[in-house]
Amino acid sequence: MMLFETTHLTYRYDRLTAVEDLSISIREGSRVALVGANGSGKSTLLRILDGLYFGQEGAVRFRGEELTEERFADDAFAFSFRRQVGLVFQNADVQLFNPTVFDEVAFGPLQLRWPKSEVRERVHEALERFGIAHLKDRVPHRLSGGEQKRVALASVLVLDPAVLLLDEPTAALDPRSQSQMIDLLVEWGGGAKSVITATHNLADLEDIADRCLVLDGGRVVAEGAPAEILRDRELLERTNLVHAHRHRHRSGEAHSHPHIHSGDVERGD
Amino acid sequence: MKLLDGHGGFLERTIEGMHAGLERAVAAEHSAAGGGLLQRLDARVKVVGLLSLILAAALATRLWVIAAVFALAVVLAVLSRVPLRVLAARAWIGALAFTGAIAVPALFLTPGVALYRLPGLHWTVTAQGLTTASYLLLRVITAATLALLLEFTTPWVQVLKALRVFRIPVVFVAILGMASRYILLLLETAHEMFESRKSRSVGALEGAERRRMAVGSAGVLLSRTFQLSGDVYLAMQARGFRGEVHLLDDFAMKRLDWLALAGFAALAAAAVWAGR
Amino acid sequence: MHIPDGYLSPATCAVLYTGAAPFWYVALRRVRKALHTRLVPLISLFAAFSFVIMMFNLPLPGGTTGHAVGIGLAAVVLGPWAAMLAVSIAIVIQALFFGDGGITAIGANCFNMAIAGALVAYAVYRILAGRAAIGSARRVMAAGLAGYVAINVSALLAAIEFGIQPLLYRDATGAPLYCPYPLSVAIPAMMLGHLTIAGFAELTVSAGVVAFLQRSDPSLLKTTAGRGAALAEPAAGRAMRPLWAGLGALLLLTPLGILATGSAWGEWMARDFSNPAVQHEIAATSFQQAAPLRAPEGLARLSQIWTAPFARYAPPYIRSAAFGYLLSAMFGAGLIVLACLTVGRLFGRKEPAT
Numbered sequence: 001m002m003l004f005e006t007t008h009l010t011y012r013y014d015r016l017t018a019v020e021d022l023s024i025s026i027r028e029g030s031r032v033a034l035v036g037a038n039g040s041g042k043s044t045l046l047r048i049l050d051g052l053y054f055g056q057e058g059a060v061r062f063r064g065e066e067l068t069e070e071r072f073a074d075d076a077f078a079f080s081f082r083r084q085v086g087l088v089f090q091n092a093d094v095q096l097f098n099p100t101v102f103d104e105v106a107f108g109p110l111q112l113r114w115p116k117s118e119v120r121e122r123v124h125e126a127l128e129r130f131g132i133a134h135l136k137d138r139v140p141h142r143l144s145g146g147e148q149k150r151v152a153l154a155s156v157l158v159l160d161p162a163v164l165l166l167d168e169p170t171a172a173l174d175p176r177s178q179s180q181m182i183d184l185l186v187e188w189g190g191g192a193k194s195v196i197t198a199t200h201n202l203a204d205l206e207d208i209a210d211r212c213l214v215l216d217g218g219r220v221v222a223e224g225a226p227a228e229i230l231r232d233r234e235l236l237e238r239t240n241l242v243h244a245h246r247h248r249h250r251s252g253e254a255h256s257h258p259h260i261h262s263g264d265v266e267r268g269d
Numbered sequence: 270m271k272l273l274d275g276h277g278g279f280l281e282r283t284i285e286g287m288h289a290g291l292e293r294a295v296a297a298e299h300s301a302a303g304g305g306l307l308q309r310l311d312a313r314v315k316v317v318g319l320l321s322l323i324l325a326a327a328l329a330t331r332l333w334v335i336a337a338v339f340a341l342a343v344v345l346a347v348l349s350r351v352p353l354r355v356l357a358a359r360a361w362i363g364a365l366a367f368t369g370a371i372a373v374p375a376l377f378l379t380p381g382v383a384l385y386r387l388p389g390l391h392w393t394v395t396a397q398g399l400t401t402a403s404y405l406l407l408r409v410i411t412a413a414t415l416a417l418l419l420e421f422t423t424p425w426v427q428v429l430k431a432l433r434v435f436r437i438p439v440v441f442v443a444i445l446g447m448a449s450r451y452i453l454l455l456l457e458t459a460h461e462m463f464e465s466r467k468s469r470s471v472g473a474l475e476g477a478e479r480r481r482m483a484v485g486s487a488g489v490l491l492s493r494t495f496q497l498s499g500d501v502y503l504a505m506q507a508r509g510f511r512g513e514v515h516l517l518d519d520f521a522m523k524r525l526d527w528l529a530l531a532g533f534a535a536l537a538a539a540a541v542w543a544g545r
Numbered sequence: 546m547h548i549p550d551g552y553l554s555p556a557t558c559a560v561l562y563t564g565a566a567p568f569w570y571v572a573l574r575r576v577r578k579a580l581h582t583r584l585v586p587l588i589s590l591f592a593a594f595s596f597v598i599m600m601f602n603l604p605l606p607g608g609t610t611g612h613a614v615g616i617g618l619a620a621v622v623l624g625p626w627a628a629m630l631a632v633s634i635a636i637v638i639q640a641l642f643f644g645d646g647g648i649t650a651i652g653a654n655c656f657n658m659a660i661a662g663a664l665v666a667y668a669v670y671r672i673l674a675g676r677a678a679i680g681s682a683r684r685v686m687a688a689g690l691a692g693y694v695a696i697n698v699s700a701l702l703a704a705i706e707f708g709i710q711p712l713l714y715r716d717a718t719g720a721p722l723y724c725p726y727p728l729s730v731a732i733p734a735m736m737l738g739h740l741t742i743a744g745f746a747e748l749t750v751s752a753g754v755v756a757f758l759q760r761s762d763p764s765l766l767k768t769t770a771g772r773g774a775a776l777a778e779p780a781a782g783r784a785m786r787p788l789w790a791g792l793g794a795l796l797l798l799t800p801l802g803i804l805a806t807g808s809a810w811g812e813w814m815a816r817d818f819s820n821p822a823v824q825h826e827i828a829a830t831s832f833q834q835a836a837p838l839r840a841p842e843g844l845a846r847l848s849q850i851w852t853a854p855f856a857r858y859a860p861p862y863i864r865s866a867a868f869g870y871l872l873s874a875m876f877g878a879g880l881i882v883l884a885c886l887t888v889g890r891l892f893g894r895k896e897p898a899t
Contacts, residue, residue, distance in 0.1 A: 052503045075511065089315040089507075092319045093454055094500040097586070106517050111509035116517060137424060139298070141453045155508070231544035272711070279610045285603040290600060290643060297642075320648065327555045330716045360644065364549070377723035379711075381718070400720035401711075408551030408723075416550075416641070416648055425642060439635075440585065447589035447896055448596070448634050449642060455597045479604040483755030487598060491622070491754060492762050496588035502583055511860040 001064045003163065003194055004029045004049055009058035011044055011218075012151060018044040019055065020218040026196065033209035034198040035229065037240035041218035042198035043090070046165050049196065050087040056177060079112055086156035090168040092148035095139035095155075100131060104140065104236050107154045112159065126158040130184075146177030163186070166197040170204060200241060214239055279479060280467045287460045293359070294453060299422040305349030307418060311526040312427035313434050318533030320345040325537045329544025332403055338540050339411040342418060349422050364398040366407045372402040389394045425449060428519040451497070455490065460485050464496040547639065547654050550647030552724045553706055556716045561653030561706070568660045569633065572626040588627060592634035594621060599635065603746045611742040613659050616699070616782070617692020617751030620666035622758075624769050632659035653706060656865070657699040666695035670769065679766050680759045689752030696747040700739035707731040801841075 004026040011019040019041045026032055034042040048051045048060055051067045060067045062081065072078050087093040098104040104124055109119040127133040130150045140148060149169065156164065169185065170178040182204055185195065197208050205212060205226040212229045214222040216239040222229060229235070236242045301308060307315060326338040346356055381397030419428065429445050466482055553561075577584050598615040605611050619628035633655040639645040673687035690848050708728030711721035726734065758765050 047503065050507055067478065068279060078511060079509060082507070087507045089500070089504055091500070094497065094504050097447060097501045097504060099429075099450045100424075102448065103426070103446070105518070107510075108508040110515035110517060111511070113514075113515075119517060137426075139450070139453070141457075142295075159508075279604045282610065283600065285655065286600045286602065293643060323550060323648060324555060327550065327558075330722060368549070368551070372725075375721075378730070379725055381720065381721065397718055397720035398725075400716070400718060401654060401722075401725040404567055404716075404720070404722055405551055405725065409549055412550030412649070413644060420642060420644065428641060430652075439572070443585055444589045444592065444630075445637060446633055447585065448592040451590055451593040452596050452638065455593050457598075459597050461676065476608070480749060483601060483603050484749060485757060487613075487618075488600065488754045488757030488761065489749060490597065491594060491618075491758070491765070494590050494594040495762075495765060498583075498586045499588065502586040504593055505586060506582070510582065510585075512584075514585065516818060523743040 001027060001028075002061070002191060003030070003063060004196075005061045006048075007059050007061075009048065009055045009060060011048060011053060011055040018218050019048065022058070022218070022220060024213060026194070029194055031195045031208065031210045032197070033205055033226070034196065034215060035200065035202070035205070035212050035241065036198075036215035037200055040239070042214040042215050043167050044218075046087065046167055046196065046198050050085055050165055052087075052224040053083060082108075083112055083159055084161050085163045086159060086161035087165040088152050088156050088167065088169060088238045090171055092140070092145070092152060092172075095152045096148060099136050100108070100136070101140065101143075101151050102127070102136040104151055105158050108155060108159045122158055125137065126154045126203065130157075144177075145173050146180065148179055149173060149177065150184075157188065163194045163196070166195065166199075168199055168201075169197060170199070170201055178204070202236070202241060205230065214241075216240075280463055280484065283483075284460060284463050284467070287456050287463075290326065291456055291460070296355075297420050300351060300426065301424045303350050303484075305351070307345060307349040307422035309525065310422075310529050311520055311522055312423050312431040313520060314526045314533070315419060315423050316428060316431040316523075317434060318530060318537075321533060321537040322540070323412050325540035325544065326408055326415075327390045328541055331544050332407065333413055334540055334544035335404070337406040339407060339414065340412040341536065343409060346414065346418055349418065350380065351418065351421050355421075356414060356417065360417040361410055364409045364413045365406065367408055372405050375402050375405070377491065384490065392414045427518075430516060430520070433516070433518075441514055442516060447501075458493065459486065459490055461496045462489065483517045546593045547636070547646030548648050548650040548657075548703060548706070552647075552710070553653055554710060555649065556714075557706060557710065557723075558649045558652055559882045561656045565633075565652045565660055568629060568657075570584050572629045576624045576630060578781045579624075587623075588631050588634065591619065591623060591627070591631040592638070595632050596638060597633040598750065599639070601750075605742060605745050605749065609742055611746035613692070613743070613746040613750040614696060614699075615747075615750055616658060616661065616662035616695050617666045617670075617688060617747055619753050619768055620663045620695070621670055621688045621751065621755055622765055625663045625667035629659050629663040632663065653703070657702040657706075658696075661702055662695040664760055666691040667769070669694045671771070674770075676771065679763050679770050684766070685756045685759070688755040689748040690746035692751030693744045697736070697739050697744055698723065700735045700743070701732070704728070704732045704735035707735070818880055879883045 002025045007023050009019055009022040010017065013054065022041075022045065027203065034045060036042045047061075048055060048067075051062075051072055054067070054069050062085070065071070065077075067081075072081070085191055093181075096104050098107055102123060105123045106119055110116075114122070124133070127136055130153060131152060132147065132150050135143065135147060135151070143151065164185075170181055173181060185197075185208055188195075195208070199205070199208075202231070209226055211225050212222075212224060213220050213234065214229060219237060222232070222235050233242070286380075301386045309513055322338055322342065326335050329335045329338070343353070343356070347353070376398040377392045379395055379398035379401050381395040384396050384399065385391045385394045386392070387394070423431075426446060429442050432445075433439070463486065466486070576588065580587060595615050598618075599612060601612065602610045603613060608734075614632065616628065616632055619632055623631065636646060636654050636659060637651055640651050640654070641649050670687050670691035672692055674684045677683040677687075705728065707724040707726060708731035710724040711727050714722040716722055724731065755766065
């Protein structure tokens with residue numbers, strides 16, 4: 001049985017088709033990267049996999065069970081699913097909606113109706129594990145980008161899900177926080193956990209995934225191991241993951257050649 | 270009602286106002302983390318205690334009782350490391366300026382025993398006018414001081430959770446918490462919008478243009494608000510939210526808390542009795 | 546226009562808190578039914594927006610600037626009940642967290658601005674906008690006027706609350722204990738600033754943002770456009786709204802009756818006939834016809850059958866005549882409303898489902 005399986009999945013909103021006729025399958029215990037430029041449909045796909053959006057056509061199955069709005073109306077199913085699958089949003093302002101860090105990490109367990117004493121214990125544990133115990137009474141607004149991401153991770157991983165969905169985990173982070181983030185993910189991901197990451201940051205691919213699905217215009221256009229994908233310059237250019245642009249070297253010479261952006265920090269030569 | 274101060278354009282004043290709001294939030298948070306007397310108490314004791322003192326000052330029909338409650342408030346402030354200049358700047362000056370302006374005509378307009386006649390003009394200050402102006406001013410600064418004390422000695426989230434003591438439904442506490450979390454974000458967004466518009470406008474703008482700019486910013490902010498609320502809704506669902514609100518608080522009454530509660534109750538009761 | 550602590554007596558504050566509570570309760574129920582789980586994020590975020598809007602210094606004609614509450618905009622975009630909740634939340638946060646507006650006065654401020662404001666704004670908007678297209682200029686005008694009228698009604702309510710203070714609450718020397726200005730001063734003073742500056746600020750925000758949304762995001766205006774929208778009320782309920790608001794306003798104005806001197810013609814008690822002052826009054830108002838020196842027999846007999854619980858409009862335990870007057874008015878009006886609702890329930894026809 002596959003972890004996730006989509007068959008001819010199509011999702012539209014307003015007049016846009018975000019995901020088109022998508023049929024993919026993801027195994028248990030795998031580390032997959034959904035690679036694509038902005039607007040390629042990868043964020044939407046993550047949300048569909050997390051049972052937040054429901055496609056107009058086609059189907060999504062999680063461990064054999066179809067994910068539909070009716071299914072999620074059932075409390076038992078919903079709680080069980082939310083416990084097993086966690087999603088970390090790209091924007092910290094959206095992910096961190098509670099007034100303090102402690103409340104944020106406690107939110108998930110409280111929603112799943114764990115007894116309050118157990119909630120307190122687990123929250124303190126998670127805060128320690130992610131090195132944010134000293135921030136527990138802080139307001140999320142005034143934390144640094146790296147701290148916010150750690151709180152976001154803690155608030156999802158406190159539930160100990162089997163599957164972690166990540167939307168652009170290293171976006172808007174400085175290089176040091178980025179590498180800390182990757183380390184955290186790699187460490188957590190070892191074992192029977194599944195991680196699906198949506199990203200356009202090619203520099204991290206080899207660390208965070210064993211398999212890549214390249215998306216463009218809501219469709220899968222390529223599939224393979226990170227090394228393979230990174231070698232395919234033509235594909236990367238076609239799907240807007242790298243681009244050729246003009247720049248000027250210190251020597252005064254100006255030319256253009258394709259290069260990769262690392263996160264949001266440009267590094268030219 | 271806000272006093273219009275005449276200098277600076279509307280952009281500057283809006284930016285200033287927002288900046289002041291943000292800065293006040295930071296100052297309050299910082300002070301609430303300090304080591305003074307009130308900071309050590311359970312939030313519920315503070316909410317009930319300080320509010321009952323505000324109520325006592327509101328009920329009093331004798332000036333000296335209100336003054337006594339005010340003095341008590343100042344003492345509590347000092348003991349909680351909220352310096353007088355902070356009280357003055359944040360609670361007294363604004364309140365006195367505004368209420369002072371409102372109270373002055375009452376000196377002359379209130380019917381009663383004449384006390385003093387202004388030379389030149391035919392206006393008489395009456396004893397009742399003086400009394401009534403004093404009531405107003407004293408009550409206003411007493412309440413403002415006590416409210417500021419609550420704000421500056423208790424983290425905002427704890428004040429909210431303590432409100433449950435008054436049987437306020439959990440959903441309101443949750444909404445208050447989330448709203449205040451996003452106020453800071455929206456204030457900053459609006460602040461940035463205005464700063465960037467200010468830097469882009471060369472020279473003074475015409476009235477209608479300025480109105481359009483203000484209104485346009487409000488419109489953009491509104492769209493952003495709705496978008497954010499939609500996304501936050503998804504994020505809440507992703508963590509298992511099904512409509513039920515749950516709160517977890519860390520409240521536990523210690524000996525000091527019971528003592529303080531008894532103290533507040535006694536003082537408030539005494540003030541109500543003496544002021545009736 | 547946020548009333549600080551100290552201007553209203555605790556009794557007035559308590560009355561307004563109790564007045565506000567049922568509206569909050571009903572609003573929560575209705576919004577929950579309409580929004581389900583979206584209630585918390587939507588109301589929270591809109592409350593945050595509301596708070597920020599209140600800080601905008603709006604440039605107005607004539608070179609002045611003013612602040613708007615945004616109640617008109619809230620009512621148009623969210624409907625009256627959600628608007629009521631969101632703006633109430635903003636007011637609470639302002640009072641508790643930013644020291645703006647009194648804590649004892651939260652009930653009063655919410656009643657005036659959030660509750661009455663939302664209902665009035667919504668009613669005016671629906672009446673003026675009619676069935677105009679969502680993108681029409683008529684809707685912009687309706688929104689602007691809705692905001693303008695709503696904020697002025699809020700100001701009037703506040704003025705009345707201020708104005709009855711010296712009437713009802715004085716100390717032993719006769720000095721007013723709270724707001725010292727009677728209605729004759731409070732009403733003109735408040736209304737002047739609101740009919741001009743604050744009213745125009747509100748109008749600018751409501752009309753301006755609605756016009757902006759018509760171009761950029763018209764879906765946000767659908768909720769109150771009518772035709773089975775999510776937060777719409779059944780037809781009869783909608784039309785009733787201004788009437789309830791009117792009744793509420795009249796209730797608050799009842800203490801004005803105290804200002805009337807003497808007694809109403811024909812409403813004399815048995816013992817009034819032996820009172821020379823009343824005799825004189827009766828003659829003066831009856832074309833110089835003198836009244837009998839003793840109460841007519843029938844009158845005396847009948848007047849012993851029934852002693853009203855609130856004799857002379859003041860329950861005996863309420864020492865202040867004016868407050869008793871106000872209480873009696875609310876009690877009386879409440880009884881009448883209850884009676885009408887009961888009769889309606891028992892004998893009225895069921896409304897056809899819409």
